[in-house]
Amino acid sequence: MLLDDDTRMIAEAARRIAAEHIAPNAAALDRHVPGARETFLANLKRLAENGFMAVNIPAAYGGTEAGATAFALTVEAVGAACASTGVTVSVTNMVGEVIASVGSEAQKETYLPRLADGTYPAGAFCLTESGAGSDPAAMVTRARMDGNEWVLNGAKLYITSAAYAGLFVVWAVTDPEAPKGRGISAFLVEKGTPGLVIGREEEKLGQRGSATNEVLFEDCRLPADALLGPLNGGFRIAAGELAGGRIGIAALSLGIARAAADAAIAFVKERRQFGQPISAMQGPQWMIADMETELEAARLLILQAAALKDAGEPFGKAASMAKLYASEAAQRATYTALQLHGGAGYIADHPVERYARDARITTIYEGTSEIQRLIIARATLA
Incomplete structure (x- = not known):
């Protein structure tokens, strides 16, 4: 799917910040190293200052007003660097979206700028x-x-x-x-x-x-x-916002999986067995091929759901399909990456064991995979 220049620029900026500031803190944050939480909060502020905590919020209230596709790409980029930061970005953006969607004018003027500029570290x-x-x-x-x-x-x-x-x-x-x-x-x-x-x-x-x-x-x-x-009217609000949140969690799942896949690809090119890199062997090649295909399919489902939302079209079924597929694909991708690392993948010196742990929850929160299947089936059979 082709992206417009503004969306591409936002995605590139998110990847740059994630690589330079967020990824270096991810392992320490996971292990609760002293000072890591403070760096994490500083990174949330940095993301806010660059417009990533209110991606789909109107500019009149301090938001970036870049749309659901830019939001999905942002969460994917941040999630690839650090899933803990990525989920915070996703949820905070959705808090802003629910206020922008159903809040009073006074509520929008009071709360949205504080989410957008990092006055509130998170929602x-x-x-x-x-x-x-x-x-x-x-x-x-x-x-x-x-x-x-x-x-x-x-x-x-x-x-x-x-x-x-x-x-x-x-x-x-x-x-x-x-x-x-x-x-x-x-x-x-x-x-x-x-x-x-x-x-x-x-x-x-x-x-x-x-x-x-x-x-x-x-x-x-x-x-x-x-x-x-x-x-x-709260139940209807929750149902609507959960659909949007599922795009975010699908994107987060893809980010984690992408990081695991990239680590695996680099490892199999370097790891030698039987006198050759294991990337030259058909077994690892097919594992990589299946993983790449699944992740590309997940990306297209996510972008389709986001594009429907941006267009003002019904997107609930598409969001559930994206969330179901991307989160399940993330389970397979992270475990495939760990398998390709062999025993090294089980050791904390390599990040793939963290990716596997981080991916596990994505099939549970924002609606389990089983709930997504119910939503998809009901929408299909209606």
């Missing part, structure tokens, strides 16, 4: 609960009116960037008597709001540099205008 979505993962309509977090304020109570689980996010989009039940899914609303909650409590940071298999926390709401009081979008 966070508070949707998942212990009993409401693939079935978000089953959430039990409540928001009730008390005078002219909303009072939030409940707990959210596995919230990306919660430890340093400046702004949270929170979903809660506002009409418990409504049919399932129809009495949910969305709210904007700033860091430091009394009653907003950030729980402990989870220890994870992969993407260890990205903070993942429980977020608690204990009589958390919000002004009436913290409501985002229509009252009891």
Whole structure:
């Protein structure tokens, strides 16, 4: 797919920043080396200053206004350098997009510039609960009116960037008597709001540099205008934004897989067995060929979904197809890269073991592969 000059320039700038500043910190961030988190936060600020935290946000609110295709290419480039940084970029952009899509003018003027310029290091979505993962309509977090304020109570689980996010989009039940899914609303909650409590940071298999926390709401009081979008319209907002977020996670999956593939290609050219580079052997050649074909197919699915979104066309099915295929392809690519490295791939001196760990979650968050299949099937059979 051919890209216009502006989109190509944005992608090249993202790759340059990722290579120069983000990739050198990735291994240290994964291992929780002292100082790595501070460098990570500095890199988030650098990305914001270069327009990458608000890629698809109108310029009137400080955004780059470059579209979904530029967003996908940005996340791919950053994700190839560091998946933990890539997922932060993806989620923060989607927080901005939901505000731009359904927020009031006051909310757009207040919050979007702070996401765009890095005043907020990141944004966070508070949707998942212990009993409401693939079935978000089953959430039990409540928001009730008390005078002219909303009072939030409940707990959210596995919230990306919660430890340093400046702004949270929170979903809660506002009409418990409504049919399932129809009495949910969305709210904007700033860091430091009394009653907003950030729980402990989870220890994870992969993407260890990205903070993942429980977020608690204990009589958390919000002004009436913290409501985002229509009252009891939160489920529709979540469904719409998850579709856009799936483009981001598909692109992140591709970035991780691309980094693994590039490492494998370099390794097989250097590694010699039986008197020749293993790249000269048919077995490794076919493994590389299959990996390259799958990654190119994933890229085209992602760009198709992004192009549909940019054109204002329905893109939900395409986004699910891209997310399903790219995330599953990333599992195969990272494990193929590890296999091509042999025993060396299992050692932390080589980055492919990190790529394999980082890729694993991509088939789970923003909707599991099984949920994507349901969405695709229902759209096809409708």
